[in-house]
Amino acid sequence: MSAxxxxxxxxxxxxRGDQGPRTLLDRVSLDLAPGEILGLxxxxxxxxSLLCRSLVQLLPSRAISVxxxxxxxxxxxxxxxxxxxxxxxxxxxxxxxxxxxxSHLDPLMRVGDQIxxxxxxxxRLDRAAAKAEAIALMGQVGFTDPPRQFAAYPHEFSxxxxxxxxxxxxxxxxxxxxxxxxxxxALDVTIQAQILRLLMELRERRGLSIILITHDLGVVAQTxxxxxxxxQGRVVEVxxxxxxxxxxxxxxxxxxxxxxxxxxxxxxxxxVDDQADEAKVASLPPPSAVPARPLVEIDDLHIRYPLPGGxxxxxxxxxxxxxxxxxxxxxxxxxxxxxxxxxxSTLARAMLxxxxxxxxxxxxDGVTLRGQPRVALAKIRHQAAMVFxxxxxxxxxxxxxxxxxxxxxxxxxxxxxxxxxxxxxxxxALVELDPExxxxxxxxxxxxxxxxxxxxxxxxxxxxxxxxxxxxxALDVTIQAQIVALFQRLVKTMELTLVFIAHDLAIVRHxxxxxxxxxxxxxxxxxxxxxxFERPREAYTAALIAAIPDxxxxxxxxxxxxxxxxx
Amino acid sequence: MHRYSFILMRPxxxxxxxxxxxxxxxxxxxxxxxxxxxxxxxxxxTPTAIANIRAQFGLDxxxxxxxxxxxxxxxxxxxxxxxxxxxDVLRLIGTRIEPTFALILCSVLLSILIAVPLAxxxxxxxxxxxxxxxxxxxxxxxxxxPFWLGLMLIMLLAVRFPIFPVSGYGETLGDKLAHxxxxxxxxxxxxxxxxxxxxxxxxxxxxxxxxxxxxxxRGMPESIVFWxxxxxNSIAPTxxxxxxxxxxxxxxxxxxxxxxxxxxxxxxxxxxIFSRDYMVVQGIAxxxxxxxxxxxxxxxxxxxxxxxxxxx
Numbered sequence: 001m002s003a004x005x006x007x008x009x010x011x012x013x014x015x016r017g018d019q020g021p022r023t024l025l026d027r028v029s030l031d032l033a034p035g036e037i038l039g040l041x042x043x044x045x046x047x048x049s050l051l052c053r054s055l056v057q058l059l060p061s062r063a064i065s066v067x068x069x070x071x072x073x074x075x076x077x078x079x080x081x082x083x084x085x086x087x088x089x090x091x092x093x094x095x096x097x098x099x100x101x102x103s104h105l106d107p108l109m110r111v112g113d114q115i116x117x118x119x120x121x122x123x124r125l126d127r128a129a130a131k132a133e134a135i136a137l138m139g140q141v142g143f144t145d146p147p148r149q150f151a152a153y154p155h156e157f158s159x160x161x162x163x164x165x166x167x168x169x170x171x172x173x174x175x176x177x178x179x180x181x182x183x184x185x186a187l188d189v190t191i192q193a194q195i196l197r198l199l200m201e202l203r204e205r206r207g208l209s210i211i212l213i214t215h216d217l218g219v220v221a222q223t224x225x226x227x228x229x230x231x232q233g234r235v236v237e238v239x240x241x242x243x244x245x246x247x248x249x250x251x252x253x254x255x256x257x258x259x260x261x262x263x264x265x266x267x268x269x270x271x272v273d274d275q276a277d278e279a280k281v282a283s284l285p286p287p288s289a290v291p292a293r294p295l296v297e298i299d300d301l302h303i304r305y306p307l308p309g310g311x312x313x314x315x316x317x318x319x320x321x322x323x324x325x326x327x328x329x330x331x332x333x334x335x336x337x338x339x340x341x342x343x344x345s346t347l348a349r350a351m352l353x354x355x356x357x358x359x360x361x362x363x364x365d366g367v368t369l370r371g372q373p374r375v376a377l378a379k380i381r382h383q384a385a386m387v388f389x390x391x392x393x394x395x396x397x398x399x400x401x402x403x404x405x406x407x408x409x410x411x412x413x414x415x416x417x418x419x420x421x422x423x424x425x426x427x428x429a430l431v432e433l434d435p436e437x438x439x440x441x442x443x444x445x446x447x448x449x450x451x452x453x454x455x456x457x458x459x460x461x462x463x464x465x466x467x468x469x470x471x472x473x474a475l476d477v478t479i480q481a482q483i484v485a486l487f488q489r490l491v492k493t494m495e496l497t498l499v500f501i502a503h504d505l506a507i508v509r510h511x512x513x514x515x516x517x518x519x520x521x522x523x524x525x526x527x528x529x530x531x532x533f534e535r536p537r538e539a540y541t542a543a544l545i546a547a548i549p550d551x552x553x554x555x556x557x558x559x560x561x562x563x564x565x566x567x
Numbered sequence: 568m569h570r571y572s573f574i575l576m577r578p579x580x581x582x583x584x585x586x587x588x589x590x591x592x593x594x595x596x597x598x599x600x601x602x603x604x605x606x607x608x609x610x611x612x613t614p615t616a617i618a619n620i621r622a623q624f625g626l627d628x629x630x631x632x633x634x635x636x637x638x639x640x641x642x643x644x645x646x647x648x649x650x651x652x653x654x655d656v657l658r659l660i661g662t663r664i665e666p667t668f669a670l671i672l673c674s675v676l677l678s679i680l681i682a683v684p685l686a687x688x689x690x691x692x693x694x695x696x697x698x699x700x701x702x703x704x705x706x707x708x709x710x711x712x713p714f715w716l717g718l719m720l721i722m723l724l725a726v727r728f729p730i731f732p733v734s735g736y737g738e739t740l741g742d743k744l745a746h747x748x749x750x751x752x753x754x755x756x757x758x759x760x761x762x763x764x765x766x767x768x769x770x771x772x773x774x775x776x777x778x779x780x781x782x783x784x785r786g787m788p789e790s791i792v793f794w795x796x797x798x799x800n801s802i803a804p805t806x807x808x809x810x811x812x813x814x815x816x817x818x819x820x821x822x823x824x825x826x827x828x829x830x831x832x833x834x835x836x837x838x839x840i841f842s843r844d845y846m847v848v849q850g851i852a853x854x855x856x857x858x859x860x861x862x863x864x865x866x867x868x869x870x871x872x873x874x875x876x877x878x879x
């Protein structure tokens with residue numbers, strides 16, 4: 001390796017709290033070579049974002065401080081620089097892009113002006129030159145019509161385009177190092193592939209060094225040269241990508257790799273999966289084996305949301321679901337996949353009578369929602385339950401977990417009140433949640449624990465159908481794997497019908513028997529998981545599958561030209 | 568649809584509002600006990616004289632017919648005659664609008680001049696002594712009633728140190744402004760605290776926001792982060808708060824105008840109520856209502872101008 005561009009030595013960061021100081025980063029040492037992409041992997045709370053914030057002295061709180069170590073770049077120790085000197089480093093030498101471009105771009109400022117800001121401040125260009133340069137930059141990062149898009153505001157762009165804007169804003173200051181903090185986590189797979197490819201292109205073209213923070217080993221495998229694995233404030237393993245993925249030395253790295261959804265199923269779930277496979281085989285020839293009546297039957301469903309219009313203007317509406325027909329048989333595990341805006345969540349909400357239907361029918365266990373809304377809703381509320389994406393915000397913050405469960409049990413009335421406490425304990429055991437946590441409120445739990453509580457709440461209904469809407473999207477990979485394993489076990493032991501909505505195809509492939517692919521409010525393909533993933537019939541499905549970053553570096557990521565860049 | 572096209576459509580919504588306001592004020596005014604003719608002519612007036620006056624102003628007609636006359640006049644841009652002043656109500660109000668309008672304008676400008684810098688200082692020094700001091704002092708603005716504050720200001724700045732006039736309204740522009748300082752300051756002291764608290768809270772949030780972090784991460788000095796990114800984003804929620812308060816002020820200047828003997832609409836309204844001058848009370852109520860609607864309309868325009876995401 002050539003002389004490092006950036007060299008971190010024994011960096012320790014401490015937070016002063018009520019119970020004395022706590023170490024957040026523990027003697028971290030890392031090097032970054034010129035033109036290198038270094039992947040920083042680890043779960044939330046492992047300190048990877050904090051490490052990058054420390055490099056540019058942008059610590060998130062006054063209580064957090066660097067206690068030892070140095071960060072050498074260009075013959076200086078960055079940690080010893082004054083605030084004024086640091087302002088010349090930030091942006092101009094080390095640029096940053098973030099996970100959520102929507103919240104990091106100024107909503108009130110034109111995208112072009114945000115790029116110009118850096119050009120004028122760091123490169124001292126005059127207004128006209130800065131504007132010309134900004135337009136050129138916007139072209140480089142993939143804007144289709146930079147002169148026009150220069151004057152647009154962030155909210156007028158899609159998530160992917162906002163991330164491109166964020167990258168242009170960072171590049172405007174012409175940094176040598178780009179820190180990308182989970183830059184694609186909030187994006188759809190196809191968009192993720194485009195952004196990753198853009199980052200690699202920029203590395204080639206500008207000789208940029210990139211520190212890529214991510215929790216997704218697939219992303220790292222596809223883009224990085226070297227990987228550093230972080231856990232609890234320490235770097236547990238660093239090494240060349242291929243060597244590290246092939247022969248992980250640290251137990252934690254092995255666990256991370258094993259949790260990756262694109263990995264073949266490991267021993268723990270294999271027994272479950274074998275049986276699931278049998279079930280798949282059994283369910284393949286539809287007729288005799290399966291009950292005649294589907295549990296949920298959706299027929300030519302249309303759902304429209306009204307758009308704000310004028311007083312006299314014609315009421316316009318947006319079609320979220322356009323003519324979807326779908327049957328879900330009891331005991332089935334159906335995955336609904338698609339990019340954001342494809343209508344998958346709307347479809348799920350419609351199944352539970354949570355959104356008004358414009359046209360078509362939803363039938364739950366023989367009762368149509370539009371024909372007999374009262375009967376159908378009563379039935380749905382007693383036999384179906386939902387698990388939501390955000391484990392924190394979907395639980396009442398003022399209630400403890402046991403209060404939440406008790407409330408559901410009391411309302412449902414299926415369990416005599418005397419038996420409720422026992423049932424709560426039983427439910428917690430079902431979702432493998434420590435009974436000691438029953439007295440806690442959501443804020444006192446981790447994301448994974450919260451989601452288990454959310455699942456317990458759904459199970460408290462004693463449902464026949466569970467609809468899980470992106471319920472693992474907000475969780476770390478190892479936790480994701482645990483929750484998916486939990487669902488597998490529940491489905492198998494409780495005769496549950498599961499509708500599992502996800503943008504992550506790998507998880508669906510892992511968990512579901514049947515998959516439904518949605519695009520622009522329509523079903524483009526459906527069928528048994530194995531078949532759809534192995535031999536997709538539609539180009540769109542194939543493109544979606546190809547865009548999943550595989551953990552095997554040799555299986556190159558294809559950025560498919562499915563959707564042209566947003567115009 | 569263009570973002571600003573609501574400017575053309577929204578005024579159509581004013582029609583039912585004005586209609587509703589006219590009905591309510593008409594009924595309420597007539598529910599006040601007492602007879603304007605008797606108030607006008609005094610206790611010893613003869614029944615014939617009273618009947619004459621009542622006939623002259625149409626007060627002997629049935630209520631619904633009086634309301635229809637009122638509406639017909641309104642449609643012609645007339646609000647009837649003042650029983651006491653014996654002149655057209657609109658002309659009467661016209662002579663009184665300026666002091667009230669000027670008072671509200673000065674109060675609002677003064678409030679903004681006080682609130683924005685103090686909020687900025689407090690937010691940028693969050694948790695430090697200066698922040699606590701500003702927040703502590705601002706509780707007084709909310710705590711003290713305006714009439715008391717006004718009297719204290721008169722005693723201090725007009726009597727003890729005679730810098731500003733005690734009361735009344737001037738003739739020349741400079742004179743008028745001098746007379747407006749104390750009443751405007753009285754209002755601004757309480758209004759600015761409301762704005763200050765809202766602004767400071769928004770600024771504190773935006774200083775910690777991702778937008779500010781991103782700006783710092785590209786090397787922007789704290790002053791640019793604050794003035795270019797934090798301040799504009801913090802203003803939006805305060806615009807509506809300000810509009811609500813101006814709406815309240817429009818009716819709330821009565822007390823201040825009385826203390827400082829400003830010949831504005833508030834003062835006129837109080838006199839009109841005492842003398843049962845129905846037409847004047849109605850007219851002022853209509854003007855207040857329309858002004859409130861107008862202020863909120865302007866606030867909507869300001870909101871749309873301040874935030875490109877807002878669509879109305």
